Amino acid sequence: xxxxxxxxxxxxxxxxxxxxxxxxxxxxxxxxxxxxxxxxxxxxxxxxxxxxxxxxxxxxxxxxxxxxxxxxxxxxxxxxxxxxxxxxxxxxxxxxxxxxxxxxxxxxxxxxxxxxxxxxxxxxxxxxxxxxxxxxxxxxxxxxxxxxxxxxxxxxxxxxxxxxxxxxxxxxxxxxxxxxxxxxxxxxxxxxxxxxxxxxxxxxxxxxxxxxxxxxxxxxxxxxxxxxxxxxxxxxxxxxxxxxxxxx
Numbered sequence: 406x407x408x409x410x411x412x413x414x415x416x417x418x419x420x421x422x423x424x425x426x427x428x429x430x431x432x433x434x435x436x437x438x439x440x441x442x443x444x445x446x447x448x449x450x451x452x453x454x455x456x457x458x459x460x461x462x463x464x465x466x467x468x469x470x471x472x473x474x475x476x477x478x479x480x481x482x483x484x485x486x487x488x489x490x491x492x493x494x495x496x497x498x499x500x501x502x503x504x505x506x507x508x509x510x511x512x513x514x515x516x517x518x519x520x521x522x523x524x525x526x527x528x529x530x531x532x533x534x535x536x537x538x539x540x541x542x543x544x545x546x547x548x549x550x551x552x553x554x555x556x557x558x559x560x561x562x563x564x565x566x567x568x569x570x571x572x573x574x575x576x577x578x579x580x581x582x583x584x585x586x587x588x589x590x591x592x593x594x595x596x597x598x599x600x601x602x603x604x605x606x607x608x609x610x611x612x613x614x615x616x617x618x619x620x621x622x623x624x625x626x627x628x629x630x631x632x633x634x635x636x637x638x639x640x641x642x643x644x645x646x647x648x649x650x651x652x653x
Contacts, residue, residue, distance in 0.1 A: 455641045456542040458585070460532060461486065461634060463517045464525050464548035464571040466612075473614040475591040478623055479548040480517050482589065482630045487515050489631065500528040503535075509639045518571070525571035526578030533579075541579060545637055546586035547630060548572060551607065553590025555615075556622035558629045560637070560646045561586050585642040587633055589626050591615075 463483035465476055472480070487494065487504045492515060496503040504515045514536055518528040529544070538544060548569055553559055563583045566573035576582045593600035594610035601607070615623055629649065637645035 455643060456540050457511065458545045458638050458642070459512070459514060459538060459543045460536055461513065461515045461545050461547060461638075462525075462529060462532065463515075464522050464546065464569070465517065466521050467517075467519045471612070473620075474612050475615055475623070476522060476549055476611040478589045478591060478627060479546075481623075481627045482547045482587070482634070483515050483517050485627055485631045486634055498531065500531050503532070508635070511638070513638060522571040523574055526574035526576075529575050530578050541581045541584040542642075544584045545634065545642070546572060546575065546584060547634065548586065548588060549591045549611065550588035551591060551593050551611070553588060553592070555590055555592040555619055556626040557590035558626050558633060558649060559588050559590070560633055560642065560650055561588065562642055562646065585637065587630050587637075589623070589630050591623070 461483060463479035465471070465478075465480035466474065471477055486508075490506060490508050490513075492504040492506040494502040494504045494515075494517065496505070497519065499519065501516045501519050506513065514532070516528065516532055518525045520527050532538075533544075548571060550559070550567060550569060552567060562585050565582060566576055567588070569588075572586065575584075591611065593602070594606045595601065596603060596606055614620070633645050633649040636648060
């Protein structure tokens with residue numbers, strides 16, 4: 406298959422205009438250009454139409470030694486969402502763990518990367534082909550974010566990686582940043598009393614476990630992120646953004 410997408414028309418009979426710029430393309434892992442993504446399963450017509458989310462994809466690092474790290478709050482959220490809906494990560498490949506079932510009467514896939522965070526695009530592109538996603542907007546990413554205060558949850562419709570290297574890898578391999586994401590703040594480490602971007606400090610921070618009080622904040626944020634994901638699955642990312650991109 407030359408492109409990451411096949412055409413699937415779910416009971417539609419009328420012609421629909423499709424954008425063909427880079428924001429509406431995805432490509433396979435070999436770096437070749439993708440085919441234009443069909444305009445199926447959308448909520449609204451026009452360039453800003455919203456697609457039903459079919460895949461929730463969590464970023465983090467695999468392995469028990471990383472399970473409690475700040476980097477893995479996306480995994481915590483995916484695990485919580487799966488447990489709430491009695492789904493198990495029964496399918497495991499070299500690049501992802503996958504749970505499939507119904508949430509709100511629709512078939513939904515929840516996946517966690519089994520590559521390390523920075524190579525998450527490999528897993529995404531494998532899932533795009535397995536699930537035959539029509540559009541990048543059918544994928545919801547959940548991940549940690551250094552530049553949000555600890556425990557803050559923010560949703561975005563699309564945009565840059567914000568410095569999250571796993572998201573950057575997805576954008577690079579998919580050749581689009583036009584997918585929604587749920588970001589859970591883990592804050593930045595401090596050096597001499599100031600937030601730092603020093604790579605060694607940052608790596609040590611994201612790859613370490615939070616203190617007990619901080620873990621309580623992150624657990625509360627995970628609960629809020631899961632609620633936001635459920636709303637996004639049921640009503641779309643815009644509704645979820647309007648409801649959850651507010652301070653509580």
